[in-house]
Amino acid sequence: MGLLAYGDTGWGDELFFAMLMTIAVATAAIFIGFLLAAIFASFKLSKIKALNLIGSFYTTVFRGVPELLVIYLFFFGGSGAVMYVAKIFGYDGYIEINAFITGAISIGIISGAYSTEVFRGAVQSIDRGQFEASEVLGFRKKIYYYKIIIPQMLRLALPNISNVWQITLKDTSLISVTGLVEIMRMSYIAAGSTRDPLFFYSFAAVLYLFLTFLSMKLFNKLEKHYSRGY
Amino acid sequence: MDLMIESLPRLLNATKLTIELTLLSLFFGIFVGIFFAVLRTSKNKIFYYISYYYSYIFRGTPLLVQIFIIYFGLGQVEWIRESFLWIVLKEPYSCAILAFTLNTGAYSSEIFRSAFETINKGVLEAAEGLGLNKINTFFKIKLPIAIKQSLPAYGNEMILMLKGTSLASTVTLLDLTGVAKHIISTTFRPVEVFIVAGSIYLLMTFIIHNFIKFLEKKYDYT
Numbered sequence: 001m002g003l004l005a006y007g008d009t010g011w012g013d014e015l016f017f018a019m020l021m022t023i024a025v026a027t028a029a030i031f032i033g034f035l036l037a038a039i040f041a042s043f044k045l046s047k048i049k050a051l052n053l054i055g056s057f058y059t060t061v062f063r064g065v066p067e068l069l070v071i072y073l074f075f076f077g078g079s080g081a082v083m084y085v086a087k088i089f090g091y092d093g094y095i096e097i098n099a100f101i102t103g104a105i106s107i108g109i110i111s112g113a114y115s116t117e118v119f120r121g122a123v124q125s126i127d128r129g130q131f132e133a134s135e136v137l138g139f140r141k142k143i144y145y146y147k148i149i150i151p152q153m154l155r156l157a158l159p160n161i162s163n164v165w166q167i168t169l170k171d172t173s174l175i176s177v178t179g180l181v182e183i184m185r186m187s188y189i190a191a192g193s194t195r196d197p198l199f200f201y202s203f204a205a206v207l208y209l210f211l212t213f214l215s216m217k218l219f220n221k222l223e224k225h226y227s228r229g230y
Numbered sequence: 231m232d233l234m235i236e237s238l239p240r241l242l243n244a245t246k247l248t249i250e251l252t253l254l255s256l257f258f259g260i261f262v263g264i265f266f267a268v269l270r271t272s273k274n275k276i277f278y279y280i281s282y283y284y285s286y287i288f289r290g291t292p293l294l295v296q297i298f299i300i301y302f303g304l305g306q307v308e309w310i311r312e313s314f315l316w317i318v319l320k321e322p323y324s325c326a327i328l329a330f331t332l333n334t335g336a337y338s339s340e341i342f343r344s345a346f347e348t349i350n351k352g353v354l355e356a357a358e359g360l361g362l363n364k365i366n367t368f369f370k371i372k373l374p375i376a377i378k379q380s381l382p383a384y385g386n387e388m389i390l391m392l393k394g395t396s397l398a399s400t401v402t403l404l405d406l407t408g409v410a411k412h413i414i415s416t417t418f419r420p421v422e423v424f425i426v427a428g429s430i431y432l433l434m435t436f437i438i439h440n441f442i443k444f445l446e447k448k449y450d451y452t
Contacts, residue, residue: 003297017293061428061432064389064393064431064432064435064436065393065427065428065432066392066393066394066395066396066407066431067393067396067423068396068399068400068407068411069396069407069410069427069428070424071429072407072410072411072414072420073388073421073424075420076414076415076420077421080418080420098403122254126285146405149312160278168311170291170292170293171292173292173295173318174292174294174397176294177335177400184292184294184298187298188298191302195303196304196306197298197299197300197303197304197306197365198304198307198403201295201299201302201303202299202303204291204295204298205287205291205295205296205299208290208295209286209287209291209293211288212290212291221382
């Protein structure tokens with residue numbers, strides 16, 4: 001247990017902050033994902049064929065290609081792309097993107113592909129009568145989407161959003177390959193310097209279990225809250 | 231474009247390892263999955279909890295942690311290194327397969343369990359009425375129905391496992407992702423390599439998807 005002491009003698013505080021980093025990346029990623037999902041789900045639901053195609057392309061590619069490969073794409077390609085854009089604006093120096101941003105964006109794009117399907121499914125499972133009623137009542141499209149469709153959609157999507165969150169949380173472990181110090185990376189460092197990999201990787205597993213358990217409880221509460229009246 | 235053509239043979243060569251890892255893990259994983267699904271439906275509380283916690287732990291932690299514990303962690307234990315297990319655990323290849331098998335086994339056990347649970351009571355009563363014994367009822371009635379029932383969900387699990395094998399590259403194996411990373415890090419041309427490697431993965435996903443669709447149609451008795 002001495003290995004987990006707080007302060008300079010153990011790894012307790014380091015692992016604690018690494019866990020906060022995991023939570024931070026996962027949260028950033030899932031919100032990036034929601035943003036993308038809002039766009040691509042509306043593409044998939046649109047009546048325009050070209051937009052449908054773009055939506056399907058996005059979800060097929062990012063759900064069909066391994067997460068690690070996507071992370072490598074952004075890790076090795078990210079700063080290149082930014083430098084290319086900067087060059088157009090006249091900046092010639094070397095730009096390095098921070099591992100947090102690379103990680104949040106790459107996991108966010110993957111998470112967004114799953115969320116797109118979730119949002120699309122939820123909108124489609126809303127009773128058709130709701131759309132018709134809001135049209136008959138003469139709501140403008142913007143208002144009826146924000147006030148009637150989206151609130152109902154979120155309730156229906158919540159159980160699946162919970163799944164996407166668990167996937168996203170676990171996917172953040174892969175960002176450790178880019179050097180971002182989250183749970184996996186910190187355990188790797190600790191395992192290397194103490195020569196006790198079994199302990200630290202098992203402890204990492206415990207931390208992940210703790211996080212998944214906690215988020216399950218939280219989502220159950222949310223689901224209960226939003227399905228009151230049903 | 232040149233790089234894409236140049237890297238294609240190397241990537242295709244690495245695809246063999248990816249396919250091999252996927253098929254072997256899925257093959258062993260089915261048995262692990264069925265075994266734990268049966269434990270889960272057992273009336274014995276101990277069996278039930280063993281299966282419950284097995285699937286809880288393996289589904290609640292990232293696959294990367296599982297591989298690292300098995301590959302880096304277990305080698306540290308003295309008695310494991312001296313036992314016959316060391317033959318399996320000293321090679322990254324067998325460690326990866328072990329980790330993937332246990333991981334997919336946990337997910338499949340949940341899939342099979344829910345399939346077992348949805349079997350119509352009347353079917354089982356009919357089997358009992360016809361005088362089939364327990365073993366025959368399981369292999370001739372329950373298992374075929376459960377397999378058919380779980381096909382769509384199992385298809386998803388196959389695709390997840392295919393993607394999961396990319397983690398073999400973190401324990402020095404040169405699978406498709408491993409080789410892709412190697413080419414990217416020596417040429418610094420991630421986009422081209424991503425397109426080629428990604429297309430190979432998508433092609434495999436497509437094949438699995440259609441294979442499952444074909445099976446679903448074939449075993450659709452209704």
